[in-house]
Amino acid sequence: MLKVVKNVCAAILSANKMDQAKELIEQRIKRIVGEFDFERRRISHPEECLCYLEGKSCHPGKKGEVNCLLCYCPEYDSDKIEGGCKINNPGGKWFYHKSLPQGKIWDCSDCDHPHQREVAEKHLRKIWGN
Numbered sequence: 001m002l003k004v005v006k007n008v009c010a011a012i013l014s015a016n017k018m019d020q021a022k023e024l025i026e027q028r029i030k031r032i033v034g035e036f037d038f039e040r041r042r043i044s045h046p047e048e049c050l051c052y053l054e055g056k057s058c059h060p061g062k063k064g065e066v067n068c069l070l071c072y073c074p075e076y077d078s079d080k081i082e083g084g085c086k087i088n089n090p091g092g093k094w095f096y097h098k099s100l101p102q103g104k105i106w107d108c109s110d111c112d113h114p115h116q117r118e119v120a121e122k123h124l125r126k127i128w129g130n
């Protein structure tokens, strides 16, 4: 009986530790992503990007904060020479030009998907399995 109680206690403790670890990871994710908000980065690390030095983000049309953690979008399909969007985000579009190897290339200049805090947090959660 004592062994069963011990095992149950160990399982509860372990579950509590797991919950604490998940909570800690979640706090760290929010802190890391927060460090990459454009306005914060512009002040703390102006040398890292021309946009910081000029005080203008590369997505001036985006409403709200631009987050720079995913400067290179993880959804960009770089397996194809012409590129593409793995999630078919309507913010992207094809740019056509006869000098391009495929006659076109995927253009993300109007898409702000990777610059949303929630998207950056989601990717970090995926990496850390949280």
Ligand code: SF4
Binding pocket: 073, 074, 075, 076, 077, 084, 085, 086, 087, 088, 089, 091, 092, 093, 107, 108, 111, 112, 113, 114
């Ligand atoms: S920036 Fe937007 S359109 Fe471009 S790959 Fe990422 S999600 Fe797709």
